[in-house]
Amino acid sequence: MTPYVVGLGGSLRGGSTTDNVLRLALKVAASAGARTLHLGGLELNLPMYSPDIVERTPAARRLLDELRKADGIIIGSPSYHGSISGYVKNALDYVEDLHNEPAPYFDGRAVGCISIASGWHGAVSTLDALRSVVHALRGWPTPLGVPIVAPSPLFDASGNCVVAKVQEQIEIMARQVVDFASRAGTHRTLPAAARSVRIGTATQGASHPPGVNRQDGSTTSTVHGPTEEPVLVR
Numbered sequence: 001m002t003p004y005v006v007g008l009g010g011s012l013r014g015g016s017t018t019d020n021v022l023r024l025a026l027k028v029a030a031s032a033g034a035r036t037l038h039l040g041g042l043e044l045n046l047p048m049y050s051p052d053i054v055e056r057t058p059a060a061r062r063l064l065d066e067l068r069k070a071d072g073i074i075i076g077s078p079s080y081h082g083s084i085s086g087y088v089k090n091a092l093d094y095v096e097d098l099h100n101e102p103a104p105y106f107d108g109r110a111v112g113c114i115s116i117a118s119g120w121h122g123a124v125s126t127l128d129a130l131r132s133v134v135h136a137l138r139g140w141p142t143p144l145g146v147p148i149v150a151p152s153p154l155f156d157a158s159g160n161c162v163v164a165k166v167q168e169q170i171e172i173m174a175r176q177v178v179d180f181a182s183r184a185g186t187h188r189t190l191p192a193a194a195r196s197v198r199i200g201t202a203t204q205g206a207s208h209p210p211g212v213n214r215q216d217g218s219t220t221s222t223v224h225g226p227t228e229e230p231v232l233v234r
């Protein structure tokens with residue numbers, strides 16, 4: 001099977017570094033055997049997500065259609081005030097529309113995360129936020145996430161990355177996405193019930209905040225993201 005990897009993110013800034021790094025990651029994924037698609041720039045310039053609106057714009061429908069088909073995902077966000085930019089987070093909010101899919105949200109998919117900032121604090125806190133969102137969406141953040149500080153250009157005029165460490169880390173992460181996508185492909189074709197990981201006791205109808213206190217006094221924590229049936233771990 002040829003895994004399909006969708007890259008999303010970037011920024012609306014002309015010459016966005018995040019867009020360029022995403023392109024690099026997808027190029028590596030393609031060289032590792034994946035089919036790839038880059039959704040960035042104006043393609044992710046979506047109206048603010050509203051759960052009340054049923055009709056989606058063509059761009060939003062495209063995003064959701066491609067994510068539905070994706071075996072692996074790579075997300076890149078600039079650091080805005082120490083976290084994910086609104087532009088990228090808004091696109092991720094649309095993933096809520098995939099909650100009723102056989103593989104809801106990012107279920108069963110490896111997700112590589114990249115953050116770009118002008119300082120390390122922003123790079124690391126943004127990467128952390130991105131990985132938390134991916135976890136909440138039931139994706140599998142790759143072992144390596146890539147925080148990048150880009151005070152000077154990362155690419156030369158021909159589009160080659162000029163910082164060896166960035167090139168190396170993007171290569172490792174993109175290959176992790178393709179490797180996981182290749183292994184998980186068969187798993188994703190199983191019915192949802194067979195795919196689900198169940199740990200501890202599932203409590204019907206409860207909301208899903210972490211750290212729920214059980215009646216017997218034991219502490220619990222939620223291990224999955226949005227779900228009507230939180231899975232609690234003793």
Ligand SMILES: Cc1cc2nc3c(=O)[nH]c(=O)nc-3n(C[C@H](O)[C@H](O)[C@H](O)COP(=O)(O)O)c2cc1C
Pocket residue numbers: 010011012013015016017018019078079080081082083116117118119120121122123150
């Ligand atoms: C609104 C805004 C907020 C920013 N906040 C931070 C920040 O908190 N920490 C940081 O290190 N860089 C911050 N930056 C710098 C960007 O993260 C950095 O320039 C990044 O490379 C921009 O990505 P882009 O080239 O893809 O647009 C901010 C930039 C903007 C425009």
